Amino acid sequence: xSLALDEKTAMTKEEIKAKPYWNPYLSGIGLGLVLLLSxxxxxxxxxxxxxxxxxxxxxxxxxxxxxxxxxxxxSEYLTDGTRSPFKDWLVxxxxxxxxxxxxxxxxxGRIKRTVEKGPRISTKMRFVFAFSGGMLMGIGAKLARGCTxxxxxxxxxxxxxxxxxxxxxxxxxxxxxxxxxxxxWT
Amino acid sequence: xxxxxxxxxxxxxxxxxxVAFVIGIGFGFFLERAGFGSGRKLxxxxxxxxxxxxxxxxxxxxxxxxxxxxxxxxxFLDLSLVYVNPTFLLPxxxxxxxxxxxxVIGGYCPGTSAVACSTGRIDAMVYIGGIxxxxxxxxxxxxxxKDFYYSTPMGSITLPQLFNISYGTLVFTVVLMAxxxxxxxxxxxxxxxxxxxxEL
Numbered sequence: 001x002s003l004a005l006d007e008k009t010a011m012t013k014e015e016i017k018a019k020p021y022w023n024p025y026l027s028g029i030g031l032g033l034v035l036l037l038s039x040x041x042x043x044x045x046x047x048x049x050x051x052x053x054x055x056x057x058x059x060x061x062x063x064x065x066x067x068x069x070x071x072x073x074x075s076e077y078l079t080d081g082t083r084s085p086f087k088d089w090l091v092x093x094x095x096x097x098x099x100x101x102x103x104x105x106x107x108x109g110r111i112k113r114t115v116e117k118g119p120r121i122s123t124k125m126r127f128v129f130a131f132s133g134g135m136l137m138g139i140g141a142k143l144a145r146g147c148t149x150x151x152x153x154x155x156x157x158x159x160x161x162x163x164x165x166x167x168x169x170x171x172x173x174x175x176x177x178x179x180x181x182x183x184x185w186t
Numbered sequence: 187x188x189x190x191x192x193x194x195x196x197x198x199x200x201x202x203x204x205v206a207f208v209i210g211i212g213f214g215f216f217l218e219r220a221g222f223g224s225g226r227k228l229x230x231x232x233x234x235x236x237x238x239x240x241x242x243x244x245x246x247x248x249x250x251x252x253x254x255x256x257x258x259x260x261x262f263l264d265l266s267l268v269y270v271n272p273t274f275l276l277p278x279x280x281x282x283x284x285x286x287x288x289x290v291i292g293g294y295c296p297g298t299s300a301v302a303c304s305t306g307r308i309d310a311m312v313y314i315g316g317i318x319x320x321x322x323x324x325x326x327x328x329x330x331x332k333d334f335y336y337s338t339p340m341g342s343i344t345l346p347q348l349f350n351i352s353y354g355t356l357v358f359t360v361v362l363m364a365x366x367x368x369x370x371x372x373x374x375x376x377x378x379x380x381x382x383x384x385e386l
Contacts, residue, residue, distance in 0.1 A: 021227075024241035025368075027220035031242065032249025034212035039254055040262075041205055043190030044269045046213055048297035049317075056321040073328040092203045094300055096210020101301030103211070104218035113306045116225035116293055127312045130225075133292015134299070134313040136284050138320020141296060143335065144281025145271060148295040149213075151278070152243065155271055157250035159345040159356060162273030166282035173286025178232035181290050185229040 019108040035157055044089075045154025049141035051094035053077050058085050073142075118185045129184055189257065193267040214301050223305040225293030225313075232290050234378045237371035244364040255357045270342035277335050292316065 021027070038045055057077035061068035068074045079085050105111045117126040141147040144166050146155070152170065155163020188194055192202055220242045221227045230236035257263035289295055292313045294302055299317070302310030328335070346356045 021221035021238075022219040024220055024238040025245045027216050028242040028245025029249045030216040030219065031213065032246035032253070034209060034216060035246060035250040036253035036257075037212070038209050039250070039268055040189040040257065041191050041209075042202065043193040043267050045250075046209070046297075048295070048300060052296060052314075052317050053321055056318055056325065059318075060322070060325065071325060071328065072332065073325045087203065089202060089206045092206035093210035093213070096207040096212075097214035097217070097297060097300045098210075098304040099207075100211035100214025100216075101218040101223055102214075102304040104215045105223060105301075105305035108219075110218070110223065111305050113308065115309045116302070116307055117309065118226065126309055129291050130293060130309040130313040131316040131319070133288045133290070133294075134316020134318075135320035135323070136288030137292055137295065137313075138288075138317040139324050140281045140284030140286075140288055140320075141317075142281070142321060142324040144278045144285060145274070147285060147297065148243075148289075149297040151271070151282075153246055153250075156243075156247040158254060158265075158268060158270060159251070159353075159360070160270055160273065161340060161343045161345055161348050162271065162275060162278045164345060165273075165275060166278045166285075169279050169282025170286040170289065173283040174232045174290040175286075177287050177290050181229075182233070184291075185226060185293075186233055186235075 017109045018112075019110070021108075031153075032157070035153060039158075042089075045150070045157070046093065047090045047146065047150035047154065048094055048097065049138075049147040049150060050090040051088070052138070053142065054085055054088055054091055061085075118183070120186075121184045126184065129181075188261075189263040190267050193264070213297070214304070217298055217301045218305060222298040223301040223307065223310075225302060225307065225309060228295075228298060229290060229293050234374050235382075237375055240367060240371050244367055248361055248364045251357060251360060255353065270344065272342045273340040274336065275338040275340060277337060280334075288320075 035046055054077045057068060057074040060071075060074050061078055068078060077085060102111070115123050115126055117123070137147070144151055145162075146166075148170065151163045152167040156167055191197065192205075217223070221238060222242070227236060228239055231239035254263060254265070254268070258265045285295070294310055294313050296317060299310045299313050303314060346353045349356070
């Protein structure tokens with residue numbers, strides 16, 4: 001009982017310590033400038049899911065090398081062995097994302113071991129949903145050839161047709177299912 | 187000086203990986219600043235209580251879009267050297283739907299899950315496990331729906347080319363749409379706050 005109380009006070013203290021988020025328009029402009037910089041320096045935009053695919057492909061290659069090299073999907077992300085598949089632009093970029101997120105979180109006092117969920121759902125159920133959602137996301141991102149970063153943001157800014165179709169569908173899909181998911185979040 | 191610098195051979199691939207890391211830091215930093223390390227804040231978008239996802243996304247798109255437009259117009263950026271991901275309409279529509287459903291169930295998208303993970307969100311770590319499971323599944327069944335994956339190819343195509351209108355006109359239209367969306371988002375948030383206030 002007293003332990004639970006202590007935990008509660010500790011949490012409240014941490015919440016007081018955490019600085020508020022930036023204004024969304026300001027954060028968006030910052031994000032847009034990073035994307036613009038990427039276009040000007042590299043001639044390409046941002047991404048995220050590609051780095052996950054590289055990692056997944058290497059795991060499959062480690063377990064079943066022949067299968068991975070003959071699979072049309074995994075082989076795209078692998079190399080002939082003369083260089084590491086991890087020597088990849090998106091892999092380095094996503095490592096940067098992890099570091100950048102940590103820096104921002106640390107500066108604002110927002111590093112916290114916690115589970116994001118509404119009050120009406122158990123942690124266990126939240127994990128089940130997190131895993132299933134991640135799985136659908138993984139399939140969707142591969143089917144669409146990119147995710148919110150690689151398609152919506154990156155392609156959105158250069159008016160890519162497929163990216164805009166994709167972006168509208170992301171919102172459509174999420175809103176369509178939001179009502180069923182309300183117990184998890186609200 | 188002409189961009190894209192990398193395409194003009196101003197530095198080699200090794201350097202490009204350092205550039206990737208630095209750009210990633212910027213990307214992750216602003217995502218976390220916006221509050222996108224929190225699945226609850228992200229999901230609130232779909233309940234109209236906090237429209238940050240829309241606001242951040244569209245202000246980022248508009249900023250980068252205007253930057254690319256003006257830099258290319260002034261001759262600093264060669265647009266023909268900027269990579270345009272080829273469009274495959276149907277698989278991208280299906281993928282977008284699945285991703286949206288996954289977003290509201292899982293609470294993150296791949297990029298935001300990385301930021302949530304590095305700021306300690308355990309559900310984001312579970313979510314990333316799910317992404318890997320999804321990618322494995324996709325890879326294993328890929329031969330079965332390879333035809334669908336490559337269906338409705340349109341090549342590297344942009345909206346101005348599709349609608350046969352000028353680049354500038356389309357940029358201006360997107361800016362107007364974004365401003366409209368921002369006004370509606372602010373209005374919607376206020377309405378939801380009032381509704382919540384009335385319930386309490």
